[in-house]
Amino acid sequence: xxxxxxxxxxxxxxxxxxxxxxxxxxxxxxxxxxxxxxxxxxxxxxxxxxxxxxxxxxxxxxxxxxxxxxxxxxxxxxxxxxxxxxxxxxxxxxxxxxxxxxxxxxxxxxxxxxxxxxxxxxxxxxxxxxxxxxxxxxxxxxxxxxxxxxxxxxxxxxxxxxxxxxxxxxxxxxxxxxxxxxxxxxxxxxxxxxxxxxxxxxxxxxxxxxxxxxxxxxxxxxxxxxxxxxxxxxxxxxxxxxxxxxxxxxxxxxxxxxxxxxxxxxxxxxxxxxxxxxxxxxxxxxxxxxxxxxxxxxxxxxxxxxxxxxxxxxxxxxxxxxxxxxxxxxxxxxxxxxxxxxxxxxxxxxxxxxxxxxxxxxxxxxxxxxxxx
Amino acid sequence: xxxxxxxxxxxxxxxxxxxxxxxxxxxxxxxxxxxxxxxxxxxxxxxxxxxxxxxxxxxxxxxxxxxxxxxxxxxxxxxxxxxxxxxxxxxxxxxxxxxxxxxxxxxxxxxxxxxxxxxxxxxxxxxxxxxxxxxxxxxxxxxxxxxxxxxxxxxxxxxxxxxxxxxxxxxxxxxxxxxxxxxxxxxxxxxxxxxxxxxxxxxxxxxxxxxxxxxxxxxxxxxxxxxxxxxxxxxxxxxxxxxxxxxxxxxxxxxxxxxxxxxxxxxxxxxxxxxxxxxxxxxxxxxxxxxxxxxxxxxxxxxxxxxxxxxxxxxxxxxxxxxxxxxxxxxxxx
Numbered sequence: 001x002x003x004x005x006x007x008x009x010x011x012x013x014x015x016x017x018x019x020x021x022x023x024x025x026x027x028x029x030x031x032x033x034x035x036x037x038x039x040x041x042x043x044x045x046x047x048x049x050x051x052x053x054x055x056x057x058x059x060x061x062x063x064x065x066x067x068x069x070x071x072x073x074x075x076x077x078x079x080x081x082x083x084x085x086x087x088x089x090x091x092x093x094x095x096x097x098x099x100x101x102x103x104x105x106x107x108x109x110x111x112x113x114x115x116x117x118x119x120x121x122x123x124x125x126x127x128x129x130x131x132x133x134x135x136x137x138x139x140x141x142x143x144x145x146x147x148x149x150x151x152x153x154x155x156x157x158x159x160x161x162x163x164x165x166x167x168x169x170x171x172x173x174x175x176x177x178x179x180x181x182x183x184x185x186x187x188x189x190x191x192x193x194x195x196x197x198x199x200x201x202x203x204x205x206x207x208x209x210x211x212x213x214x215x216x217x218x219x220x221x222x223x224x225x226x227x228x229x230x231x232x233x234x235x236x237x238x239x240x241x242x243x244x245x246x247x248x249x250x251x252x253x254x255x256x257x258x259x260x261x262x263x264x265x266x267x268x269x270x271x272x273x274x275x276x277x278x279x280x281x282x283x284x285x286x287x288x289x290x291x292x293x294x295x296x297x298x299x300x301x302x303x304x305x306x307x308x309x310x311x312x313x314x315x316x317x318x319x320x321x322x323x324x325x326x327x328x329x330x331x332x333x334x335x336x337x338x339x340x341x342x343x344x345x346x347x348x349x350x351x352x353x354x355x356x357x358x359x360x361x362x363x364x365x366x367x368x369x370x371x372x373x
Numbered sequence: 374x375x376x377x378x379x380x381x382x383x384x385x386x387x388x389x390x391x392x393x394x395x396x397x398x399x400x401x402x403x404x405x406x407x408x409x410x411x412x413x414x415x416x417x418x419x420x421x422x423x424x425x426x427x428x429x430x431x432x433x434x435x436x437x438x439x440x441x442x443x444x445x446x447x448x449x450x451x452x453x454x455x456x457x458x459x460x461x462x463x464x465x466x467x468x469x470x471x472x473x474x475x476x477x478x479x480x481x482x483x484x485x486x487x488x489x490x491x492x493x494x495x496x497x498x499x500x501x502x503x504x505x506x507x508x509x510x511x512x513x514x515x516x517x518x519x520x521x522x523x524x525x526x527x528x529x530x531x532x533x534x535x536x537x538x539x540x541x542x543x544x545x546x547x548x549x550x551x552x553x554x555x556x557x558x559x560x561x562x563x564x565x566x567x568x569x570x571x572x573x574x575x576x577x578x579x580x581x582x583x584x585x586x587x588x589x590x591x592x593x594x595x596x597x598x599x600x601x602x603x604x605x606x607x608x609x610x611x612x613x614x615x616x617x618x619x620x621x622x623x624x625x626x627x628x629x630x631x632x633x634x635x636x637x638x639x640x641x642x643x644x645x646x647x648x649x650x651x652x653x654x655x656x657x658x659x660x661x662x663x664x665x666x667x668x669x670x671x672x673x674x675x676x677x678x679x680x681x682x683x684x685x686x687x688x689x690x691x692x693x694x695x696x697x698x699x700x701x702x703x704x705x706x707x
Contacts, residue, residue: 086666230639
């Protein structure tokens, strides 16, 4: 019957295609293993076996995924999982013992919040102090969409007024004053902000509160307190700016680059600073250390007037017990964190929109990792 | 002779001490009866218990947060849920949810009914089956794909329409323009309409297919045109079914989360109230989704769950109204 013959033909085709797909060889690991071999020949990655689970900030998602990929390639038998559910969720899971370390946009809080002090809770859980290790610096780019305007300089006061809704068109006097020579159109400014609770919002509002305290009076926090339209996640705001002429937003550098948005140069008082890996590193290097010993919480100076330092930065920390509750995992945690903070891995992060840790901070982090047990 | 129910009287009457005949063994299989009856009852009881327990869970989590609330829950537009003085109210959420669902229904129900009529009454036999399958495919598309498609592909097409309406009908408050561009309630209403269309169509199709042929033939025999026949024979017969379908679709539209979160622009705090459909906002589901990652205290979680409880109750009320409408109609159409 016709149906039977068609069925036979279909079965043969299906079986044949399945068999042919098995012909492809899985040479991927050996091929790329050769290329990283040359890079890691300078500093062999220490390896350990096992599985690590971690959770936390979505701002460092791309960075940690890159580090995990290179670590797993170098170390057979090691698996690291990272779930980017948000800093709050990451810390919660860490304190509940569900993950081995947490990634967070802000260090564990020392102040009481809703009856709990995060540092005390962590110490209780770990049986030893919990350390905040800065690992990833993600600059926040003030990104805009203005065809024809390639270079835009903004000062903290102007930024605050734009995001407050006080400055409404691009050819406003306050913007034109600091951009003499640029032809600014009369397009209305459309502000986009993060509608979900976000560490990027927190760092951006901290910058505004520190650098333009008279113009930005709202309390910094994870929820947006200015004006504009809210979109979900960095991809949402960046996409919205890309499709709206006259749009402006604050988003991680990688999103601004991917969507080909213009990135404003920030003038904190020391001249316009372009967003590059070095300028970010310079700003992080000026940060004060806010913790004791190996607890390396950084107090970023958002109002820094240092020339050539890009001020709007977000540092994500890996929060880990100084004395691990599981000695078998301790080796793997140390090995992974060491790999993550190594010079090669950090340098590789620049392509995906993060800035490498400056040397001063990196050496301190390395010392702290060595002291983990 | 047989009784009204068709059972032979001889089966029931005992005669001379003999046990009564139990009739055809296949019809009175006691074990099968009990098993199936038990399973059906069990399933029904489980589902009802589940719904009740969900309602109770929502209540139990929400009440502590509601007790601490310092603003009127139903009429306040503020949303401050953390800290010692929480003030939160669901007025904005309620407005956005209801408005987007009403727009979705206003588009989906007429279009869905027309598609169902086309498939059952007008389309030739070789077309109706593939057409039905294609419309059902719309239901298979995941919600997040609708969100992405809406943002990237459909938005540039729809923006000129919004601009046109704002330009010519902007004097009418619901059509006045706002500062929001692109992610408006109007737009998500259209996308939701596309998402719920297959539900309306599938159920209406089934109902219209059930129209008694005698009614249709009678109408045609009396000289009705095709449209008059549909209007007098098919539509009245299918009304309860269409209302059921619309209620199911409304349930989906009210609870839709991901597409709404992706597409609708959130409003900044302190934005003025406007009646315009071209405004942004958040629905119950999208606000909970936006903040779900940061539920770090029971108070915060409780406030959001209270919002979810309102959605639960809203859906319940809508379904109850639909049931009442259908029951009333049934009494007349039987």
